[in-house]
Amino acid sequence: MPGTKREIMREKLLDAAEVQLIANGLGALKARGITSEAGVSLGALYTAFEDLDLLILGLNSRTIAELHQALAAAVSQIEGPSYQLEALALAYLDFAAANPRRWAALFDHQMPPDTPVPDWHLAEHGALLAQVEAVLESLEPDLSADMRALRARTLFSAVHGIVKLSLERRFVALEPEAVRAELRDFLRRYIAGP
Amino acid sequence: MPGTKREIMREKLLDAAEVQLIANGLGALKARGITSEAGVSLGALYTAFEDLDLLILGLNSRTIAELHQALAAAVSQIEGPSYQLEALALAYLDFAAANPRRWAALFDHQMPPDTPVPDWHLAEHGALLAQVEAVLESLEPDLSADMRALRARTLFSAVHGIVKLSLERRFVALEPEAVRAELRDFLRRYIAGP
DNA sequence: ACCTAAAATGAACATTGTTCATTTTTTCTG
């Protein structure tokens, strides 16, 4: 069973990094902070991960897995595609509100220029989208697969945009319940369609 | 006329920073790169601006002014609120596509923790939103001012989300014309709503 | 028990943003 040793170190580092991320946000993730929190040497980070960016991708991987579960749970408790779509959006909002820093890291983190995001991580994002597509398939069975993928992405993007700017408080503050109502109304309008 | 001297230096630095931003993106904006491009000393940056973040806010201020003009031009050429809303969204997409790095800097840049965005810059973002609100006022005159502001923000967020994820190519690449069509369809559905 | 390969270590390096004593320039004043 090769790699078990490295795997233990990786998880120790990820645990330590998660503590820092939750406490102080993505910008507070420093190589020295993580390794000292984990009780290992500075260099250990670079034998366990290629670099700090890959460690952060590992963190985001964990977060996506949790988010994926939360969305799946929300959909499974509801009947009817349009209600399921609403449940997805509200679960997304809830997850973001409950885990603001880990959720923000998902989108705030950027790879260095000319460094592609690894395929395995793109696939994880894709799995989130697939959840929306699955519900869309029930809602509009006549759509081609391509169109459905595009529609899912549009919907995801719009909901994400609403949730993101709401939580960022770039503009005026907004009460949580107002955001929920607005999301619901938004979906109702969008689904009502042409 | 106090501050004229400092103003010249500020613009020289902003011009130099803009060159770097357009060429290599937000991540390539370094104090030394900007000052050497501007032909001034490293310390000059800190007599003209409080720090690098405030310089970047100055850059974003320029970009917002241009974007504001582009949106205003788009609205003014069209009659009828729902077409104007569509024109706004498409102009937003066009601006983002034509100025990807400056547009990305608008939202990718983050102030350090516990450092608030200055009011004058929040006001500039607010002016963008006000353009959407103005069109919404024609479209749905019965909405209260509060509800109209919220609705404008929702709409802006959704359009922004679609445009952002489209240009980021986080998921699969997408032809420009498909994004335009999707944006149009999105607005038609949203506006049609009950 | 030895030996080898893997892993862990932390000192050293390069690159950042930022500060500040010093020098240069500008502006005011007599």
Next chain:
DNA sequence: CAGAAAAAATGAACAATGTTCATTTTAGGT
């Protein structure tokens, strides 16, 4: 216009960061 005072510009120095690598420690197999 001369000289002083104020403002601005300078770049060396500092602290904080990610990353590397020669060295030391540890693990596992024969």
